Amino acid sequence: MISVENTHPINGHIAIIGCGLIGQSWTALFLFHGHDVTAWDPDPAIRAGLTKAVKRPMEQLAELGQGAARPGRLTVSDTVEEAVANAMLVQENAPEHLPLKQALYAQVEGAIGPEVIIASSTSSLTWSALSEGMKRPSRLITAHPFNPPHLMPLVELFGSESTILDRATEIYTGLDRHCVRLRKDATGHIANRLASALWREAVNIVAEGIADVADVDAALVHGPGLRWSVVGAHMAYHLGGGEGGMAHYLSHLGPSQERRWATLGNPRLTPDVCAELIAGIQAEAAGRGIPELEADRDARLIAALKAREALNADA
Numbered sequence: 001m002i003s004v005e006n007t008h009p010i011n012g013h014i015a016i017i018g019c020g021l022i023g024q025s026w027t028a029l030f031l032f033h034g035h036d037v038t039a040w041d042p043d044p045a046i047r048a049g050l051t052k053a054v055k056r057p058m059e060q061l062a063e064l065g066q067g068a069a070r071p072g073r074l075t076v077s078d079t080v081e082e083a084v085a086n087a088m089l090v091q092e093n094a095p096e097h098l099p100l101k102q103a104l105y106a107q108v109e110g111a112i113g114p115e116v117i118i119a120s121s122t123s124s125l126t127w128s129a130l131s132e133g134m135k136r137p138s139r140l141i142t143a144h145p146f147n148p149p150h151l152m153p154l155v156e157l158f159g160s161e162s163t164i165l166d167r168a169t170e171i172y173t174g175l176d177r178h179c180v181r182l183r184k185d186a187t188g189h190i191a192n193r194l195a196s197a198l199w200r201e202a203v204n205i206v207a208e209g210i211a212d213v214a215d216v217d218a219a220l221v222h223g224p225g226l227r228w229s230v231v232g233a234h235m236a237y238h239l240g241g242g243e244g245g246m247a248h249y250l251s252h253l254g255p256s257q258e259r260r261w262a263t264l265g266n267p268r269l270t271p272d273v274c275a276e277l278i279a280g281i282q283a284e285a286a287g288r289g290i291p292e293l294e295a296d297r298d299a300r301l302i303a304a305l306k307a308r309e310a311l312n313a314d315a
Helices: 021-032 044-053 055-064 080-084 098-109 162-173 191-207 213-222 224-228 233-240 242-263 271-285 290-314
Strands: 002-004 014-017 037-040 074-076 089-092 117-120 140-145 154-159 178-181
Touching: 014 021, 014 080, 021 037, 021 044, 021 055, 021 089, 021 140, 037 044, 037 080, 044 055, 044 074, 055 290, 080 098, 089 098, 098 117, 117 162, 140 162, 154 162, 162 178, 191 213, 191 271, 213 224, 213 271, 224 233, 233 242
Parallel strands: 014 037, 014 089, 037 074, 089 117, 117 140, 154 178
Antiparallel strands: 002 074, 140 154
16 A cells, blocks of 8 residues: 555545546545545556656646645555545546446445445446446446546536435535536436537548548637537527527527538548548647647646636626
8 A cells, every 4th residue: 555644634535446547637636625535546557656647637736726725645555445445435437348347336335335425437338337236326426527527627427316416516516526417317428428429520521521620620619619618509509599599599590500400420430531530630739749738738728717717706
């Protein structure tokens, strides 16, 4: 066991299961907001490097100026059972492989009390599939973050028991996350369904030769993406209806919307389309590697979050 000592008292102990990019980001976020965290990953190298891996996201959170007066304590465990022993919430971030996650839940359930919440960061698997075979399925929730969780405020929640969802909402809200709840179980939750629909047409535009990869991305960033960062899709069209709002938009411009829907594509990721996407993104990246692109993305996200915080403060 590797332990990073801190004199901060326990502020709701959290277990992180799976310490890849998502698990590292969650770990930094919980620590920054004063929670003690015990983490486990099946890869010894990832366990050994976790303390170093969370340093950069912790610095980014400090740049945003939020969090507890003192961070929590990080402990890296050698076993799942050891990691979850004192947790009030287990944040699971294993790969999107159903049997693997279900096997982890069996281990976790054998080592925790009845009141402990198990929260899956799954991006595509459904609660009904994940909970199958559990001794106490009501304790499981899906709590899907957007990547990277320490910077993106969204957490999408679904579960079978409202009281457990209420407790989870309180925990995530305490991390300055914005929680939304699904009314029914759905593959991809809310945001990934929206993102997948948009990317499907982005791929189709490239496949049909309408525009190249870089221009599709630029059109989104400088057009609807900017607008969607302050109002959602439904509200954007409500405002697009002028004084009459959504009712006016639907009665006067709804038919033109339907005509656009009818022309949207359903592309296949054929070898040729994949090759065009890969070549296009390489051209857009202009020689920058993943670490440089991630750093640029994170800097832009931090600037956007600061601007939004300043706007909210002035409101």
